[in-house]
Amino acid sequence: MYTTTIKLTVLTLLAMFSMAPVQADPPEYHAVKAELVKPRQGIGNTIKKLKSGDDVSVAYLGGSITAANGWRVKTTKWLQSAFPKAKIHEIHAAIGGTGSDLGAFRLEHDVLQHHPDLVFVEFAVNDGGREPESIWESMDGIVRQIWKANPKTDICFVYTFRVNYENDLRKGENPRAASAMELLADHYGIPSINVALKTAELEQQGKLKFTSETPVAEGIVLFSKDGVHPLDEGHEIYTEVIADAFKQMETTSQPVDHSSKLKQPFVMGHWTDAKMVPLETSMLSGNWKELPADNVLQKRFGGRMGQIWEADAPGSKLTFRFRGSQAALYDLLGPDGGQVQITVDGKPREKLTPRFDSYCTYHRISTLKLAEGLDPHQVHTVTVEIDAEQPDRNPVAFRLKNPAEELKSPKYQGTRIRVGKIMLRGELVP
Missing domain, CATH: 2.60.120.260 (Galactose-binding domain-like)
Incomplete structure (x- = not known):
């Protein structure tokens, strides 16, 4: 009887450990090729609801670039015009000067309690000074919290621009923060939209100036005053890229239950708690x-x-x-x-x-x-x-x-x- 009890206890412990997530090798950071859109597993749950004419709640989690009356508002308006039968509800969850480290803590209050169908996550600028390992912990926590609350909520990363990011983008690479996020996005199959790349490409083509102390020539877009926060034309560029990405994902995305992705975290120190x-x-x-x-x-x-x-x-x-x-x-x-x-x-x-x-x-x-x-x-x-x-x-x-x-x-x-x-x-x- 005693021996049987020990065997059962051992088997129970082995079963518990076998169900626990195990990370064989921690991820290693490397620069990732910059691409305008990476559909991955897409936003199929959101697309299905949009096409069905349902109520669709879209959350915008980010910093001051998202908090501005810019791409967030313009994207909501575009979604409503592109899917007129649906009713789009915007969840404004952006706070200037904050990154994904605060985002992981405020996610429940600012986003999840409103039951979003889609969450845009924009922290590539405000996370720019953080180490990849720190970015992974908080961004992994954001992803896992969202899917723990509702595994049918879609997520899309958005990478915005700031001056000096063009140095990496001209080499065809994402800046460090966006590269770190891309590695995590690959792990979970999360789509990403790189509006920073489009901004850098237009500047290379002579169609845009990041900043200027003097009036720009006719036909040239003045992106911003400070090299970070877009003027209205800059936000319009962001929105056009996002709209094109939606059209692309509309044809490739299928509805997905994301719960299976929670079995294996990207990093063991994720901030899900x-x-x-x-x-x-x-x-x-x-x-x-x-x-x-x-x-x-x-x-x-x-x-x-x-x-x-x-x-x-x-x-x-x-x-x-x-x-x-x-x-x-x-x-x-x-x-x-x-x-x-x-x-x-x-x-x-x-x-x-x-x-x-x-x-x-x-x-x-x-x-x-x-x-x-x-x-x-x-x-x-x-x-x-x-x-x-x-x-x-x-x-x-x-x-x-x-x-x-x-x-x-x-x-x-x-x-x-x-x-x-x-x-x-x-x-x-x-």
Whole structure:
């Protein structure tokens, strides 16, 4: 009886391990050939619904290029005109200055709760400074979260342009971030559309200028003012490429259940467990308060961040415990921002962390990294405490007409910290 029990236990464990995903060899990065459209397994589920005249929800997850009133809006309008029987619902899920690392955490709130049929993912510019291995972790997490929520949701990567990307594109190669994403897209069969390549090709043909301080000749497209954010004609180019890609995939795509692709992750460190959790009063000490619904910052950012909490009294603390590997805060930077002491598992960070930087003539969404690379099986304690002194405001001086006087104004005074949610890879522990 005892021997039989041991055998059954061993067989059970072997079965469990055989079902667990195993990655024999981690992926190796290499530059990938740039192609305008890679249909791969396409967007067949979306095409079927569009042709059937169903309601179709299209999400646009990305940074400021997608947040602009440009290719996102134009693509939605094109889809509605190309498939007039369908009802297109646009899910605006883009935040300027953010990459796929934040995207993996905010995906549920900004995209998945709206039940998308198709998700465009645009992070090739804002992920440009990250290592391929880091890009894979967050992008793999985005893909797997989407298909875990609904395996019939289609995904399409979109690679946008910024100045200096032409150096790789002229060699026929994708820049690093797009190459990293292409390797992941190959693994999962995700289609990709390379609007950056079209932009570089038009410049090579003498039909477009990336930027110009003087008026361009008639018939020449001025792509942007800053080399990153397209003007209207630039967004029109993006939309035309996407429309052509749709027409191509319309003839090649078949409906697919993507659930089988979840059996094998691209990287073992994927951020499928990335999530955001709201603050609880039990975590807070000091003068924390919920911003009222009519507060200008709550009205402006609450749609993304949920309920925003604010404190400014020195010594006010946010403390929480979690079992997991990574934690951060989804917070606001601004001209009246303070600085904090971060302590993880009893070890204070050597330097104070300001919630103010050289862009802080206004408030904007940001993230405050607290801890990463922790033992995911252990319980960790994190404390964020407001310091008595406000951070140095001089980094923003070059943006002001009269910095000596303006930095003395009430706008730039304060030690305020504003937090929307806690970002976790793991679970809160009471």
